[in-house]
Amino acid sequence: MVEGVAGGSASALAALYDRWGVRAYSLARRVCADEGLAEDVVQEAFVTVWRDPGRFDAARGDFGAWLLTLVHHKAVDVVRRQSAARRREERTEGDPALGSSAGxxxxxxxxxxxxxxxxxxxxxxxxxxxxxxxxxxxxxxxxxxxxxxxxxxxxxxxxxxxxxxxxxxxxxxxxxxxxxxxxxxxxxxxxxxx
Missing domain, CATH: 1.10.10.10 (Winged helix-like DNA-binding domain superfamily/Winged helix DNA-binding domain)
Structure with missing residues (x-):
């Protein structure tokens, strides 16, 4: 299926999604704790597979483990970005001068x-x-x-x-x-x- 995606086959991508989409969403949902963010993470992961299927190296492991690792990394990045934005917002709400301090x-x-x-x-x-x-x-x-x-x-x-x-x-x-x-x-x- 990955080779099909590399060849530009949308049906191969759909087959990969059918096979791994639920697991990917479940993982993203556990990490993000927000349905919308989890959906975005899974979408980003499959877009990455579509745009650059060569990132997967079968010699290093199976596709499922690679995909779930990709989903995990993207989910953690989303959570970190949101957390950092929330902290910045909390710091600057009370006193704008605190926005630049380490806190x-x-x-x-x-x-x-x-x-x-x-x-x-x-x-x-x-x-x-x-x-x-x-x-x-x-x-x-x-x-x-x-x-x-x-x-x-x-x-x-x-x-x-x-x-x-x-x-x-x-x-x-x-x-x-x-x-x-x-x-x-x-x-x-x-x-x-x-």
Missing amino acids: PGADLAALDAVAAGQVRDALARLSGPQRQALALMYYGGYTQRQVAAMTGVAVGTVKSRVFSGLHRLRDLLGSSLDDRADDAMSDDDVRGSW
Whole structure:
């Protein structure tokens, strides 16, 4: 079907949508928590498939996992954009001069960004099967049984990949995330005592 889309076949795109549209919408709806935004995300994802089907590389995995990862990324981007716009609006409502300041919590937001980067780096160091199982379960929202069906392996294999992947993530991340949280808490305690 993807080859058909690459050849410009609208019916191939329709077939892909029939097969993956409900799952894509379900994932986008869980991330966005808004029906309209979820619909927009799914539409953007399928437009991306239509415009640039070459982005999918069958050597790196199956189409479903790739599409759901694309939907997840687009949904997260939408949520982040909305959240940032809402924060800007809240800051400027009371005092327009505050619109340009970093505001309270900027240090925690920076720590969150650093932690997210560390997690992404650690995920990149996992084996492909471990990363795929974790992504489908934690980002895609699928059960172990659904992941097994999607990847064509036994449920026990999925459980093993998830367990070993999480164990490897803990080893790779170590206590760095806990240390950062402790640092942020002690900074809050210091600010609170002033």
